[in-house]
Amino acid sequence: MSKILAITASPRGERSVSRALTTTFARLWSQEHPQDTILLRDIGHHPVTHVTEAWVVGSFAPPEAQTPESKAAIAVSDQLVDEFLSADRYIFGVPMYNLNIPSTFKAYIDQIVRAGKTFAVGPNGYEGLVKNKKALFITSSGGSFPSGSPMGAYNFQEPYLRAxxxxxxxxxxxxxxxxxxxxxxxxxxxxxxxxxTALKELATKW
Ligand SMILES: Cc1cc2nc3c(=O)[nH]c(=O)nc-3n(C[C@H](O)[C@H](O)[C@H](O)COP(=O)(O)O)c2cc1C
Structure with missing residues (x-):
């Protein structure tokens, strides 16, 4: 039994392509894997907060420097990190905005990329701590950006998400x-x- 975290980042409702494909895939997946649980987090409609000064204090300052504000700010991040780490697989429905991801999704990433929790800095440099997971990115865009083509060079979304x-x-x-x-x-x-069609295949093969 796997736990899947599905995140939709479009601010649009029924008109959203990435949202529709993500919910379709979640439904197909549930049909094929009824024992799995899927948790949906809709950051397109319910954005998470941006990093603030209090957040930075909460993340990096020593205990004696913590304030009620810094503790509250980092508690939000802690909850999102716990939720993220509790999942075995991720489904992300992400529109392309200005050649990259929407700022709502960036705000979410800023909350879950945490030193000591999702990555570490050791003698050999940086190490990712989120192991043995799978992620499916379902992206939508107005134009097309075939890799290797001149337009492909404008796609900062997929390379950024991979990185x-x-x-x-x-x-x-x-x-x-x-x-x-x-x-x-x-x-x-x-x-x-x-x-x-690709999602139908993935519902049995992912
Ligand atoms: C603010 C904004 C910025 C956009 N920027 C791009 C872009 O840089 N490249 C592109 O191909 N499409 C761009 N689009 C078009 C969307 O990627 C496209 O409409 C996509 O279907 C949106 O995802 P959704 O249908 O899930 O809402 C943009 C749309 C909006 C609203």
Whole structure:
């Protein structure tokens, strides 16, 4: 029995492609794996707080420097980290915003990338502490960014997600991309159907 954390980052509701694909995949997964539990965290509609000065004190300052504000700020992060670490697998539904991820998802990442909790600094440098997990990124974008093409160089979303989740140890990652959403109905339909087909396969093979 696995625990899956599904995070949706689009602020849109029914119009959101990444949200629809993520919830579709969660449903397919539950049908195939009824013993698994899926926890949904909707940061698109319920964003987590940004890092504040109190948060930095809470994360890095010694106990004698802590204040009620720093303790409260870091308690939010602690809860998100505990939730993150308690999951075996992650599903992230992430739109592309300005060639990267939405700031809501960045705020979430800033809360869970924590020294001593999700990564460590040792004699050999940085070490990711989040081991033996799998992540599925379901991304959506208006344009398309084929790797190796001139447009591919503008995709900072996938390389960033691979880098930051790899940094904390999540290296088994899969991307399903619904791109071309703003390139005409036909292109959007073809791309979305391709993503849906890939997700159907992953529901049994991931
Ligand atoms: C603020 C904003 C920024 C966007 N930036 C990009 C972009 O840089 N590249 C792109 O291809 N599409 C961009 N888009 C289009 C979205 O990625 C596209 O509509 C996608 O389907 C949004 O995800 P969602 O359907 O899950 O909400 C942007 C949309 C918005 C609202």
């Amino acid at each position: 930051i989740f790899g940094f904390i140890g999540v290296t088994d990652v899969t991307f399903v991309v619904a791109d071309s959403m703003n390139q005409g109905e036909d292109a959007a339909k073809v791309s979305r159907e391709k993503a849906e």
